[in-house]
Every structure is written in structure tokens, then in C-alpha cells.
Amino acid sequence: MKSRFLIAAPSSNSGKTTLTLGLLRLLHNRSLQVQPFKCGPDYIDTKHHTAAAASQSINLDTFMMSTDHVQSLFHKYDADISIVEGVMGLFDGADRMKGSSAEIAILLNLPVILVINAKAMAYSVAPLLYGFKHFDPAVNIAGVIFNCVNTESHYRFLKEACEDVGVEALGYVPVNENIRIPSRHLGLNIGDEYDYDSIADHISKTVNVERLLEITTSTASIPYTQNTPQTGTLKIAIAKDEAFNFTYYENIEVLKQLGEVTYFSPIHDTILPETDLLYLAGGYPELYVEALSANAEMREKIFNYCNNGGRVIAECGGMMYLGKSITDREGTSYPMAGFLDITTSMEQAKLTLGYRTVTINNNILKGHEFHYSTYKEEGDLVKTGEVQNAKGINVNTPVYQQKNVTASYIHFYWGEHQSNNALDAFLSILNASSK
Structure with missing residues (x-):
């Protein structure tokens, strides 16, 4: 019962x-x-x-x-x-x-x-x-x-x-x-x-x-067949602290099937773990801009990792952190990692919210966009995929692709790995595999 x-x-x-x-x-x-x-x-x-x-x-x-x-x-x-x-x-x-x-x-x-x-x-x-x-x-x-x-x-x-x-x-x-x-x-x-x-x-x-x-x-019985977990050899580093913690549990479970997951803090740590795939999850970096900016050693390490061809998935707050700067509500700008030629700001906060469907190389990815920050492109940026809302209407949410970095405001869901291969699509874009 x-x-x-x-x-x-x-x-x-x-x-x-x-x-x-x-x-x-x-x-x-x-x-x-x-x-x-x-x-x-x-x-x-x-x-x-x-x-x-x-x-x-x-x-x-x-x-x-x-x-x-x-x-x-x-x-x-x-x-x-x-x-x-x-x-x-x-x-x-x-x-x-x-x-x-x-x-x-x-x-x-x-x-x-x-x-x-x-x-x-x-x-x-x-x-x-x-x-x-x-x-x-x-x-x-x-x-x-x-x-x-x-x-x-x-x-x-x-x-x-x-x-x-x-x-x-x-x-x-x-x-x-x-x-x-x-x-x-x-x-x-x-x-x-x-x-x-x-x-x-x-x-x-x-x-x-x-x-x-x-x-x-x-008294209804619920049948469930446990799939045998895959075992990969990738080293995966995930940002997790006060500023970065918006993740879907099943996404992390899929990453664990691909290899060893290590957590680190862009606020508190100065060493980036050795990694084959860096996941900069979303969160509220705008609330911790001063601390993130003050950790220049970590900002430099992440910039170098991205610039040297490291594979990265950066979502929302993670994308903001990879940009040149984040401006808080009072108008003060704080330097960030500086890999993407964008700046983001909370000065004129405006809610952007909704489901997103992204088509990239014939792969369909699903996710959700939720943020108050605005962004400005400071240089030429490569964008990939076609983005639509839940009603199939095109929206201008960018999905940036620079070297092996994919960055967007969208929080993607790839927990359904075995049936829709959403994570495979991402890793294919990033020239990664579970080996």
C-alpha cells in the first residue's frame, strides 16, 4: 500500500x-x-x-x-x-x-x-x-x-x-x-x-x-527495469557553489555514466580539476560578482582551458561567467573569465522565461530559459542552431559556439540519454565522446 x-x-x-x-x-x-x-x-x-x-x-x-x-x-x-x-x-x-x-x-x-x-x-x-x-x-x-x-x-x-x-x-x-x-x-x-x-x-x-x-x-504495482549503467573514462568537472547550482539531477547522473565527476568552486577554489569536459551550470552569479571577479586565478585558468580547446557546456550563469564582465544592479561592472566577447548586465533587469527547442545538426535538444540579465555582444561570435519556443516560434536566444565551448542562456535537459541521445548530440558538437 x-x-x-x-x-x-x-x-x-x-x-x-x-x-x-x-x-x-x-x-x-x-x-x-x-x-x-x-x-x-x-x-x-x-x-x-x-x-x-x-x-x-x-x-x-x-x-x-x-x-x-x-x-x-x-x-x-x-x-x-x-x-x-x-x-x-x-x-x-x-x-x-x-x-x-x-x-x-x-x-x-x-x-x-x-x-x-x-x-x-x-x-x-x-x-x-x-x-x-x-x-x-x-x-x-x-x-x-x-x-x-x-x-x-x-x-x-x-x-x-x-x-x-x-x-x-x-x-x-x-x-x-x-x-x-x-x-x-x-x-x-x-x-x-x-x-x-x-x-x-x-x-x-x-x-x-x-x-x-x-x-x-x-495497491497498484509499479514495474521498473533498471538499465545497466554505462561506464566511461571521461574526467568531468562541474562548477558547484553559491553562484552555480542550477542543475537537473538526471543530467548529473548521465554525466556520471560517462566517467568521473569532480565538483569545484569558481568562487573559492584556485585550481581547476583536470578534466575532459567542463560543465558551468547556471545559478545566480550576479549575486556573487565581486567574489567571482576577485578570484583572478580561477578566471585565468578557465580562460586558458577554453582557449586551449577544452570542451565546455556553459548554461545561463555559466555563460555569463565566460563573458567579459557582469554589471550589477547598481551599475558596477566586474571582470569575468573573458573568453566570450559578451557582457551581461542586471541594470535594467527584464525577465526572459520559457521552454526552448534547439535544432543543431539535425539533433533536437530541449531546455528552459530563465533569467533577468541582458546581454550585449562585443565582437563577432559564432552561433549555432535554430531556437524556438514551446509554440514553435523562432526566438533570438543565441547558442554560441567558440572553439570547443557551447554557451547559451538555455538550461538543457539531457537526462533521457539512452532514448533521445541529447547529450550525445552535445558531446558530438564538442568533438567529445564517452570513449
Whole structure:
């Protein structure tokens, strides 16, 4: 008997992440094996999931991944309790429902627990629930939890609405500023420590967790065949510190199949590990520009590695670091590695966000773009591939190719290595192989 469900909401900022984190920690504290998942390309929520559950959170994304791969990942990490946190509103996808939480709920046959911010709502929640329940019969709305409800009398109005619509009310969460996780940019703050125990304690008082687990429990068996890992001989160095930490877990797992993975810090280290492939992952380098710039020894080593033909995949923050400089919000420019003839700036921050499909040498790569910085090309740069958004419309996001360096704002997903050879395509471009 295992409990599996998806936590969703009518819209963003309804409280689904806070509820998810509280449930993960609460169930972990009960010595249950709990496995977190995140719908969509988010690499910040997964960090919080992992910390709260003491178990690695896994991305499930029906735009960047095939349906077979999504199912395989879910089965691979099967546990006593599997909790999938949705993205945006339940039916919000990159193109209608494509890539939405609802699509994943249908694909994995998961009951949905809705989280509704009822701060300024009472019986009017009835038509809202009715619409979500009946919009797509393939989506099973199993229950609802109300957020921002401070009194039992308010909750009674909401329960009456649930009874009339036929959706089970599972409790409510009162407002508590002490458990609020502050936001930064589009996603959550990525600080290391939060009091997940306090969140767990708070929701346990007014949410019927036992009933939630009861209505989401099934006896369905989940078959999974473990593929034999490949063993390669590449030496792979990955940037990982405060500035560079936006990675997809399955991407790293694929890299580990190609050889030995070593982590290093462009902020704190002065030695670049011996490597055949350098992965400069994304992150928030703009928050650490002074420290990155001050480490001139590492900047020089990375420049020399790139200039001498070293193989590099640089994504978003990694691309910014390879440029000439990064300008902070106050207008101060800090020298970076200087390999790419670009400068990036946070002065007039503007959000760029969306899925990307890149066609390079007849290979299709999928990824996600998310940044506030702007860029300026300072010289002639070689660009490769055709880039389109989720609706197939061309976008001007550049994919730079200089010597054996491929750099872009796009965070690519190559975790589906065995079925779509996305990483093979990248390594082919970089004249690399798993030998």
C-alpha cells in the first residue's frame, strides 16, 4: 500500500510549495520513506524538497521529456509516499495543457490535492471547485486544502461548499508569517537553511494528514527495469557553489555514466580539476560578482582551458561567467573569465522565461530559459542552431559556439540519454565522446 498524489492549485502563489515542504518534513519525521517530485523545469523548488524530505527531488516535465521517460523516472524513484508538486495553475502548460500539472497527473494516474487560497472567499469556492472537478474528467480531484484560513468558522463555510460540489475537504492552513519562505526573482530564495519542522508542525494542527494518505493510497504495482549503467573514462568537472547550482539531477547522473565527476568552486577554489569536459551550470552569479571577479586565478585558468580547446557546456550563469564582465544592479561592472566577447548586465533587469527547442545538426535538444540579465555582444561570435519556443516560434536566444565551448542562456535537459541521445548530440558538437 503506497500513497501517491499531486499537489496543485488554481494559480501560482496559492501556497502549494509551503504545503508540500511541510508534508515532506512531517512524513519524513514519521520515519516514512517519502519521495518528492516537481512538475516542470524548476531547479529551485527541488532543492527545498530535497532538504525537507532528506531525499533527492526529481523533475518531471512532459515538454523536455518523453512520456516514457517521465513514467520511468516516477517508477525509478518509487517510495512509501510519493508527492509531486505541481507548477503554476493545475491546467497551465507551455501550450494549453502541454507540460501542465494536469497532464502529468493523467499520465501517472495520480489523484490531485488542490490548494486554494481562501483568504477572501467563502461559499464562492463552490463554482471554482466545480469547474476544476469537471473541466477534464481524466483529472481526479481527490481533495482540497484551504490556505490563509484563520478561523474554524471560516473553514465551515468552505466545507459546506465542498460538500455541495462533492470534493472532500482535508483541512486548512492558517496564516503564519514565521513559516513564509521569501522569494527571489521568479523562484524561491535559495538560502541553505529553513525551518521545515515549523512548517510541518503548523500544518499538522489543521490538516487531516491521515485522511489525505488514506484517499491517495493504492495497491497498484509499479514495474521498473533498471538499465545497466554505462561506464566511461571521461574526467568531468562541474562548477558547484553559491553562484552555480542550477542543475537537473538526471543530467548529473548521465554525466556520471560517462566517467568521473569532480565538483569545484569558481568562487573559492584556485585550481581547476583536470578534466575532459567542463560543465558551468547556471545559478545566480550576479549575486556573487565581486567574489567571482576577485578570484583572478580561477578566471585565468578557465580562460586558458577554453582557449586551449577544452570542451565546455556553459548554461545561463555559466555563460555569463565566460563573458567579459557582469554589471550589477547598481551599475558596477566586474571582470569575468573573458573568453566570450559578451557582457551581461542586471541594470535594467527584464525577465526572459520559457521552454526552448534547439535544432543543431539535425539533433533536437530541449531546455528552459530563465533569467533577468541582458546581454550585449562585443565582437563577432559564432552561433549555432535554430531556437524556438514551446509554440514553435523562432526566438533570438543565441547558442554560441567558440572553439570547443557551447554557451547559451538555455538550461538543457539531457537526462533521457539512452532514448533521445541529447547529450550525445552535445558531446558530438564538442568533438567529445564517452570513449
